[in-house]
Amino acid sequence: MTEILERRASITGIGQSAVGRRLGRAGLDLTLDACLAAIADAGLTRHDIDGLATYPGAGIGTAGFAGAGLTEVQDALRLDLDWFAGGHEAPGQLGSVVSACLAVACGLATHVLCFRTVCESSAQGGGGRAGIGGGGRGGFKARDALQWTLPFGAASAANWLALTAQAHFHAYGTRREHLGAIAINARRNAARNPAAVYRDPLTMEDYLAARLISTPFGLYDCDVPVDGSTAIIVSRASACATVAKRPIRVEAVGTAIHGRPSWDQWHDVTSMAAVDAAAMMWDRTDLTPADVDVAELYDGFSFLTLAWLEALGFCGRGESGELVGDGRAIALDGNLPLATGGGQLSAGRLHGYGHLHEAVLQLRGEGGDRQVPGGPEVAVVSAGGGPLAGCMLLTRS
Amino acid sequence: MEAWHPFRILPALDDSNRVFWTSGESGALAIVRCRACGFWIHPPSPICPSCLGRDLTPQPVSGRGTLVSFTVNHQPWIPGFDPPYVIALVELDEQPGLRITSNLVGCAIEKVEIGLPVEILFDEYDGVWIPLFQPTADAFEPGAGEGGGAVGAAADASEEGAP
């Protein structure tokens, strides 16, 4: 086998800004909090940072989605960069981190600061979540891929993924209670995370009684738009001697998509690109799903966690509902703890980077009240839904 | 059926998509097809993904298909497009995997189910002919829709030889 180059990369620093609803602070401001925290966490200074990466880059998506751009962060911190990359045409949100791993592996940079910032709560004001291209009066026209969905009122990823979930329900007997187990588990863990946005207990009754968004999704199946920023430092493993904390090794990454890059033209209506990213990741390691101690799987919608569980081989196709069952297997003291910090469903929509941050905390043993017992040594992190998919396998070095 | 004509965000027409969005005026939806190998291509593309042929032309389709998935949308995303409404993923009879996202109309929400045989109809907005689908006349008779086929795990479709 060719060398698995991402193993030359380690995660040496993590940082997070305040995370909350309508913080009313600028995206750059939050980003700088997260970046400085991550640099300090690694025991580095800004002068050690020679690489910068972000998803999705400036000017992309609906208001607040992009959060902060790469050049404004570089300029604010007066970083001297040998390598940088920001963009949204990537294998999901973690694509930016994977690029950073390759940059350090290839010697283009030594310490890459990666960040993801969202200001979707402030951008959406007091109202509900704005649909993509929503409020289209005044001559707004749908272009590119959105022209195939917006004219039919399929304005949001909630709609597009509801189609996948409904097909999964039909093919495999998956039920709303299975989605509910994901949402309730996230809330239970969020209660132990002081930084989580929603920490009040959630029961199955509450879950089922909540208003519907797009069947089979109800309110608690959708993640919580927040303002917040997460930063991660990816370092060349051979340059970790001086860092402050135990580096977390990158064992393998998965970035594949072997089908049409589309929400509604994907060949199997019950699955997503996650299957290819996950298969690629396992092809690059001798570890197996049985070795995983903690799984921080994407939960922009509850169903996405089910899809990733199947894609990553924690169960067979169609068996994820059975796996989560009544929630015991996925709890902090269960066989496969999920969303240990509350995930995006309860801790806030930090768009993949929150899961990566949490995985590093858990592998370091810094999980506090929500620390998975037994000293977890292997964590898997995944991000994305539909045609967006990327995953990483991390180990305690 | 009661007329349902919500405000819709319309597509920006250009040379690549104009036929799709205006063909309904003739009563049939036209989809780009490869003259060399017969492969149907949607969304439109300048190249056939099956044989890489460049000689493509829009052709009318039957307008019949199968509901491969759906969602009842309850969230008001777009002012003037009031919920609830059914977003439908329809696979056309012409080719496995030849799919269109649309709305299902003419069907009580509680009767919507995956596998329903459906047929096309159009609603016009300023020269844009929005393709919609309704259950076929015999959709709810025993045995209807069984041949619809490609739903769920077996839905691996279609593009033999595609890149």
Ligand SMILES: [Zn+2]
């Ligand atoms: Zn062809």
